[in-house]
Amino acid sequence: MTVRHFLDGGGDVAARILTHDWAASPLGPIDNWPSPLKIAVSMLINSRFPKCLVWGPELTTIYNDAFRPILGAKPEALGRSFRDIWSEAWSEIGPIAERAFAGEATFIENFPLTVERNGYPEEAWFTFCYSPVRDESGAVVGIIDTVMETTQTVQAQKNARMVNAELAHRIKNTLAVISAIVNQSFRSASSLDEAHDTLSSRIDALGQAHAILTQSSWSVAPIRAVIEGALSPHRNDLGRIAIKGPPIELSAKQSLSLALGINELATNAVKYGALSVPGGAIAIGWTLGAPDSEELFRLTWTEKGGPLVAKPKRSGFGSRLIERALAEAFSGDTTVDYAPDGVRFELVTKMIHLRAEEPAASAA
Numbered sequence: 001m002t003v004r005h006f007l008d009g010g011g012d013v014a015a016r017i018l019t020h021d022w023a024a025s026p027l028g029p030i031d032n033w034p035s036p037l038k039i040a041v042s043m044l045i046n047s048r049f050p051k052c053l054v055w056g057p058e059l060t061t062i063y064n065d066a067f068r069p070i071l072g073a074k075p076e077a078l079g080r081s082f083r084d085i086w087s088e089a090w091s092e093i094g095p096i097a098e099r100a101f102a103g104e105a106t107f108i109e110n111f112p113l114t115v116e117r118n119g120y121p122e123e124a125w126f127t128f129c130y131s132p133v134r135d136e137s138g139a140v141v142g143i144i145d146t147v148m149e150t151t152q153t154v155q156a157q158k159n160a161r162m163v164n165a166e167l168a169h170r171i172k173n174t175l176a177v178i179s180a181i182v183n184q185s186f187r188s189a190s191s192l193d194e195a196h197d198t199l200s201s202r203i204d205a206l207g208q209a210h211a212i213l214t215q216s217s218w219s220v221a222p223i224r225a226v227i228e229g230a231l232s233p234h235r236n237d238l239g240r241i242a243i244k245g246p247p248i249e250l251s252a253k254q255s256l257s258l259a260l261g262i263n264e265l266a267t268n269a270v271k272y273g274a275l276s277v278p279g280g281a282i283a284i285g286w287t288l289g290a291p292d293s294e295e296l297f298r299l300t301w302t303e304k305g306g307p308l309v310a311k312p313k314r315s316g317f318g319s320r321l322i323e324r325a326l327a328e329a330f331s332g333d334t335t336v337d338y339a340p341d342g343v344r345f346e347l348v349t350k351m352i353h354l355r356a357e358e359p360a361a362s363a364a
Helices: 011-019 035-045 063-070 087-102 151-188 190-214 223-240 252-271 319-328
Strands: 051-055 058-062 106-116 121-134 140-149 220-222 241-244 250-251 280-287 296-304 332-338 343-351
Touching: 011 035, 011 058, 011 063, 035 051, 035 058, 035 106, 035 121, 035 140, 035 241, 051 063, 063 140, 087 106, 087 121, 087 140, 106 151, 121 151, 220 223, 220 241, 223 241, 223 250, 223 252, 223 280, 250 252, 252 280, 252 296, 252 319, 252 343, 319 332
Parallel strands: 241 280
Antiparallel strands: 051 058, 051 140, 106 121, 121 140, 220 250, 280 296, 296 343, 332 343
């Protein structure tokens, strides 16, 4: 077999092998390579699977085209020691290479390694086999590293587990909220029809908030979208509701609580307040301080033009939701003023509490 023929079909790496100064390497001039080395190189470079040949006690490296992306931006590896090329991970892969040189093949799936191939340490995963290469006498003269990087697959699996755990966490919380809404709606209602209407409105508001959060993978939601979604069951009265405020995003917990709170305020306005008469109107507005600061976020709900207002004789689930749940979700304060000329609600918190991180769901 001539030098030219054993490199036939080898692609870009074959051209590099032809021009490399092998005389200065442990392998010596390419014309003097032994037959087992030439055969191994021919099989290597004609494979479309990522492979790397490690030859002799000096661990001289020859790789194929498919292996090149695994090296990243490392210096040219052709002819260098495999130990030097992967020095940052040698404590993990060195013993595996030693076993292969001792005649023991090893296959490992999704093996984690910290590698440096782009100027910084990065965590990567590989499925690979180190198998011995023997000469005519049966002596191990090299090893073949057949490898696939599985970093994207492993990370996708980890992300899927996290998403599933988060989804389970969200479902559990949502079911708890729905259970409380159902119980309180029926407990506070004076009739089955009233309970049905109240429950439907609250579930609709919750569903609208869920839909908005789903668009951002349950991380944050725009405040205006949350408010408009909560008001959607009262779409016939939207022309009398003015909404004004700068863009800001809320956490999932804040979005759900605000949606339920706005829905309660709107429901009360339809029954007893500004939306119960033709001339009534509502203004919803909010102001912001500097992001992530101690400055204040302030949201107000102001009713005008409705019937004379009187403070309720008892505090129902809706009132507790407006006054307590919202304050807890925003780590702030809420006030409801039953002024004779119209209900006024206010939520005040510090900017640092907006989009606050929620406890991460366990991935167990």
